[in-house]
Amino acid sequence: MPTLSRNTLALTVAASVTTAISLTTVGAAQASDSVDRSDWPDSITVATASQGGTYYVYGSGWANLIADELGVSGGGEITGGPTQNMALVHSGDVALGLTTMGPAAQALNGESPLAPGMKMDNVCALFPMYETPFSIAALSSSGIDSIDEIPDGARIGFGPAASTSDTYFPAILSELGVDYERRNGGWSDLGSQLQDGLIDVVAFAAGIPIPAVSQLEVQTGVNFIEFSDAQQEKIVDDFPVAPFTIPASTYSTLDHDLQAVSMWNFTIANCDLPEEFVYQIVKVSMENNDRMRDIHRSAANSVPENLEYNTVLPYHPGAVRWYEENGHEIDPSLIRQ
Template identity: 40%
Template sequence: MQRRILLTGAALGLTAPAIFGRVHAQPRNSSWPRALNMGTAAPGGTYALYGPAWGQLVQEATGVNISYRTTQGPNQNIVLVQRREVEVGMVTMGVALQAWNGQGDWTQGNQFREIRALFPMYDTPFHGISLKRSGITQMSQLAGKNIGVGPRGGTPGTYFPLIMNTLGYRPAAIRFGSGSDMSGQLQDGLLDAFLFASGVPIPAFSEAETQGEVNFLDYTQEEVQKLTQAFPELSASTLPASTYRTAGRELRVVGMFNFAIGHRSLPEDLVYEMVKAVLGQQPRLQQAIAAASETTAANASKNSFLPYHPGAARYLREVGQNIPDNLVLA
């Protein structure tokens, strides 16, 4: 399976409001909340663009106002939804699995059981870059090197330390920060490599290859097998050679699917209309952000553990998806 290249409406000079137009001023149903808050992620990541794109569709369909909160990514989104500081958010399924089971250092042993799956979003590949002058061309050369992995609370910040440990490549230092900060540190020679996971092409990687020669870091077949065995939530695939201007070859990667989540207390009929607004108008969403090429009901099968909100399950079943009863929880 090849991953699709994810371009954004913003890259075309478009914004979500420009694409979707005006929205209702009042909720269609008086029992619904007037407004919802959505946890997204730091600027420069796909969530920061994808979130307002699907939020605008929901706002238009329901009349419920959606506001956006910049976060560190999936980990923080889960915490905020759990606490009802935001009602909806976006996560990668590996982080969601850690949250549900209370595993991973960031959970401090707490199980986050107030979150519910809403709909599938898109796949996220893990890969990296180094400056060509460094001579680093493969992951194994990162042992003893300084690497950057994005925000501490994001999926790459959570998983890349585990990935490197699993592969047995111990970096000298792992640094955390925004994608733009990591890219700047790479250019300044403070980092030997920048490893990230996001919708592709990753903007910071594309920018780096315009500033100088870079190497793209992917995985050997043996490394892929080791990682997918250690982390069942990861899947193997390839990025087309055309993903980046100077890659010059397919990249062998691992990745995990992203899902929208909501608090379990959201009204069932509201969630039904929210999921219908997104999946039922997928071509419009894809106009805003091409990551939505994978935002289809069929990809509901990418979730095998996180309970669906009953409103989401109702819509998915209506359009032909097999959602088992044990995967639906009020």
């Protein structure tokens, strides 16, 4: 089986910046003294995505929560997003990460664009995060109010290379007849490029509210572009997404609910991590949803009731133990043996 080093990943994913964010908070609140910590790692890293996106905020905050509660040093790492995170966690370069079900299925089946033919089967699911809506924004001054009004040759920012957005959104827009010039970059950078007129449209696949968009609408007028009924139906039929509604309350200048599509996200772990360590991570995460929501409000969906939306990755035995102890059933076919 081929190996996939971090250097290879960094070269493959142009938008990835594999620079660890030094969030080495070691909490005073330790796990119970009765817990055997002899095989626990001294530190953990969570693979996130680019700055300005929800993954970065969610993942870095989650790393700090784990560090505070379990007494290990922890931090988030900037990456190219879900596709690269599957590779980093599979290889053991990082312990934990965040991914989306579409890229997860591709990686598990050996169809990752980063390493075609390599089945990344040493990745286990922990818990549901939230749905990733696919949404589109342009400046109000552009006059673009609908997908049909995106002009031929429009410069569209699709996020970091090989991210969920970059993997699926170009194909989605092509399916809808949009002719575009593809641009990649971190969300914060693309937001700045949109404001400066260097690109015409940004096509996001990220948890809402998207920090870069929230910042952008404070500085200038933003048009939020939705899918029509026919467009939504076509995309749901042709891609691994579901209908979704972005509430008007998501952004300060959004005055009506937006029709969109979405894909679920889950936290992931290297399957070789100790069972008790993973059990404690899931326990902290599932029993402190108020603190998870303080990290990012999308974590309101980070609850066991949404376990059903993972039909792809096996659950780590440590995660399964917590769910079963708390009355949540896991499909036996999705339990890592």
